Amino acid sequence: MDKLPDWSVFQERETLSLPGELLSPASEIAMALRLTRAQLAETRQTLQRSEQDNFSELAQQAVLIVQLGRLLESSSAAFLTFTENKVKNPLYPIYKQLQVIQKQMLDTLKKAGVEIEIPLHKTYAEVADYVEIEHWRHQEDITEEMVIDVIEPVIRKGALLRAGRVIMGAPLSQQSYTASEEQPASGQASQGERKDNRNHAQADHQ
Secondary structure (H helix, E strand, O other): OOOOOOHHHOOOOOOOOOOOOOOOHHHHHHHHHHHHHHHHHHHHHHHHHHHHHHHHHHHHHHHHHHHHHHHHHHOHHHHHOEOOOOOEOOOHHHHHHHHHHHHHHHHHHHHOOOEEEOOOOOEHHHHOOOEEEEEEEEEOOOOOOEEEEEEEOEEEEOEEEEOEEEEEEEEHHHHHHHHHHOOOHHHOOOHHHHHHHHHHHHHHHO
């Protein structure tokens, strides 16, 4: 009698469907689920990319709205002055309308969940993780490292959308070891490298 084959050495192979061959309901469902998962993953990635682009544009709009408000504030004297005949400046109504529109724009952003932070007078430790420092200024009336001017606000929508841009102030006693940071950031190393250099300089100073 011939010896029976050892079936344990055989491996099961995936059955290929021939053209026109009917699949079992279970196979059809499994295939449909795989296709659906792949399509959902692709759609999710597309939506995430689109959302990031939209948030980036939204953050840019928020920055421009804040800058408009600052421009109106700094130019208020030109709009509010009287003429030689003590007649109200004819530009005053336009100034007030621009103020109202700017406030409405801010309110719209707030309703959309956009948070705008102007970190003026905050310390270096409070803002180091979410601002870009343009340069440092050393003044006698400053007793600690803090934000003395805000070029662009910090924009959030839950998470950080756009880092702020600020000018930091520091005591005159620190000028000797932060002099290299007085130049505009465009001609310097990255923010992380600036922080490392600054920390090393402080250690040497101590």
